[in-house]
Amino acid sequence: MRFTKAAATAAVLTVAVAGCGGNDKKDASAGGKDPAKIVVWQMGDGSPEQTKFLDGVKAEFQQKHPKTDVQVQYIPWPQATQKFQTAIAGGSGPDVTEVGNTDVQSWIEQGAFADISDKLKGWAEGKDLNKGALANDQADGKTYAAPWYGGVRAVWYHKDWFQALGIQPPTSWAGLVEAAKKIQDKKNVPGIAAPSDWTNGILSFVWAGGGDVAVKQGGKWTGTLAQPQAKEAVQFYAGLVTKDKVAPDKYVGKNELQGPQQDFALGKVGMYMDGSWALPQLEKINGKDAKNWGVFPIPGKDGGLAPVFSGGSDLAVWKDSKYKDVAFDYLTVLDSKKNAQAFASTLKFLPQFTDVLQSATYKNDPIMGPFAQAAASGVRFTPTSKGWADYEGAKKVLPNAVKAVMQGKSPDDELRKADEQAGSLLNQ
């Protein structure tokens, strides 16, 4: 008996709480006075640097809102999706949140974020935000998030090996293969790592060849991987394994962290492609070799730089937040040029302000320099369709197609199938 009573009580309570949540939402934005606290979600495990940085941001924020406490909650990246889904479902979200920039469009579509278009107009520094990055946060002409930090991928190489073998950092695809061959012959290790589970990196090659993964025409997405430019790029990338044989097949079906990163740090592969954010991890694996590592931007097909995808984080105000104005104030402090640059630097990422990227700070940095150069020269984004999350995450269409080509399947068939999936997934 007691059981049923307890269960009933619990049920009633749940309903009551859910009901309250619903009511609160409506009252919320009306009374815009300083709340006792706001909740901020940050991704990651809360490293000491991050905690210290956020303490500073809080102090700065409290100069304007002295009565408001800032409660930071850390969410490990792998749990982010679930946490967001639960929060949307249960109405228990934060006021401000960090969000992976590849996920922004999906969350906008699912109604997680508040429209901050008007608030953005009143933010002076916001005008210098990287336009390409900001476009990724917009839907139907409205802005739902602000870019915070981002990073691009480039090619990591062993400077000492290049010197000893007389190789210059390559500036074309042919040069890349040549350099890899030379390393492979002389150093007896694979020349370059070409993992197949690497959508955002493989895209650089597709873009550099003049192709794209999909285009939107008349409001409808069409997959374009089977078209000659994209196909040539995929064939080149897969050919590193099959045709040129400068990349080993042990990375087929894997991502850049499942082997390539570790092998590069340990000197078991000549070159590997990853972001600037890899440096702390590389140092952790084999710090004593760090002085010999260098970076060059992913080369274009016949010269120049390949356009790069900018991976990183954006900041958004949660739609259910009761204190949207205060939350946005916090966002602008967290994303001020000074703070964004400081935080990006601790993570080995780049801030998202065009003028900051072109400043001398980055030009003169041997590691961050080539990354900033690549970022400033051309950042591209993946299709701004909520279906991209399926294309990239659940179905991993490009990785599976590239893997099949690497294992000898016909590129025409595989890319045509990929385009069919693009057609159905991106237009939902």
Add this chain to the structure above:
Amino acid sequence: MLDTAQPVRRTPGRDTTRPARRRRRPRSGPYLLILPALVVIGVLLIWPVVQIGRMSFEKVGVRQLRGEPAENVGLANYRQILGDGFFWTTFRHTVLFAVVAVAATLLVGTLVGLLINRLGTKMSAFVAGGVLVAWATPPITAAIIFSWLFGTTGGLVNWFLDALPDALVGSGWANYNWFGTPLPTYTVLTICVVWMSFPFVAVSVLAGLRTVPRELYEAARVDGSSAWQSFWGITFPLLRPIFGVLLVLSVIWDFRVFTQLFVMSGLANRDAFNLSLYGYSEAFGSLNARYGLGSAIAVVLTLIVLLVTAMYARMVIRQEGTS
């Protein structure tokens, strides 16, 4: 509790009062006692199953979890998965894997059980203890350890195979990619799953063996029966019910293997998917959750397991009827 303990301590003089009191007890007593267990099972097991069944006929995403009414799509989810050629690939993987893994688990488990039974007290305790460690290892831990063992840089298996003479195992093992194609992936998966599940079989068989009277074996030995004949003539028939239960449990466990495969090859290797991974990738793989479709796959998987179990149950009942 009190009722069952009392008869032992009761005094002869009070004997007359007890039966009368017993008769007056309401019959609902036993049901009240199992009620907590029923509630827990109902909430944790039956209710989710009912939900999954319902959701498999609906289009459910995050917005629906938030309270928007879910659209009933009838059999569309089922039509979509059954009409997808890829579903049948994952189905084939699931069934083939289960057949191989169940057979290997039962075989290894039985052999180890027989071995422990033969060993002396200390040694058998040592082996049984060691074997149980494998059983106690969480799947995620085992999966990570096995993907390290079979990994390329620093992987023990590749190092060992490479160190063996080339004439024996061929060359080029140092960089062999175990997770590039389905067959090697499933080979590693089978080893990992069998490693984790044979201890349960071994211990259960051992428990059964301890109940078999030694005289039977002695008599068999006197009659000149070999170990092989003794096993099929004595052990197997006597332990048949135990093997039956172990078979059903193994089938259920191996049909729904997920963690190990997810860790080892993951979503980037669709060519090696099994049904669980397929369901997961549809339901939770991206931010645009499709719980309806995932539920439908889960229902199909459940039905397959139920079917296998039912077939077995029928077999048992028939056998008992004839004997």
